[in-house]
Amino acid sequence: MTEQVTLNVLEGVDFDDEGYMTDPNDWSKEIAEALAAHEGISLTEAHWNVIEFCRQSATESGSAPTLRQITNGSGVSTKELFALFPKGPAKKVAKISGLGKPEGCV
């Protein structure tokens, strides 16, 4: 995805100071692709499984899932999750999934 396309997709999307989308309803798969590219991640099916789980989980609970909630709920192991979204997976997935910052210590 070129930088120009990325910019177009994200045009008009609101983010908070830390880079999380303010309204999860504005999210689309194209936005996810653009945000992932910004994080240096190219989305594969394994990424999408995690993203879909997080979107679903957030719809039910009202907030982005923590690391452990993701591994417990999606069946993806801790190792895989850190490989898919290196350096802080829960926060990265939340960003890419258009959700707020995950809260909770585990």
Add this chain to the structure above:
Amino acid sequence: MTDNNRKMAFICSKGNLDMAYPALIMGWAALGNGIDVTLFFTFWGLDLIRDSRVDHLEIPPLANTSMKMTMMGIPGDNLGIPNIMGALPGMTAFATTLMKKKMTELEVPPVREYMQMLVDAGAELYGCKMSVDMMNLTMDDFIPGVKDIVTASEFMDLTEGAQVIFI
């Protein structure tokens, strides 16, 4: 937002159940923030990585002035456990059971599982050479994921540039 080179090292020197969690919780949070994490286990802290001990960590109510019943899930405001009570047989097991129950309620994993999560997330675990020698232990005594037994000096090399937290 997060500096990619940020590193944190936790020195775990205590083997009581309540002292196992600070490094696990902060270490996990650090990994979740993209920070590199090293854990160094010394003296009683070795219990946290000893295969035969990690599932049997306990919290003694004796000589612990912070140990109020409220903290352990029993309602009331300032009901302390008198030391003489803490010395009674079974009190340590009682306090341990209450703490484990509380942690389970909060969905905090047991120490062994939590330690494995940290390893899987990329944390590096090391045992302290002098303590290991003193207690006649070898790598075989440790849970999977412990990388090596290192000297204090090697630990200094490993944690160059890291923020070090002593627990």
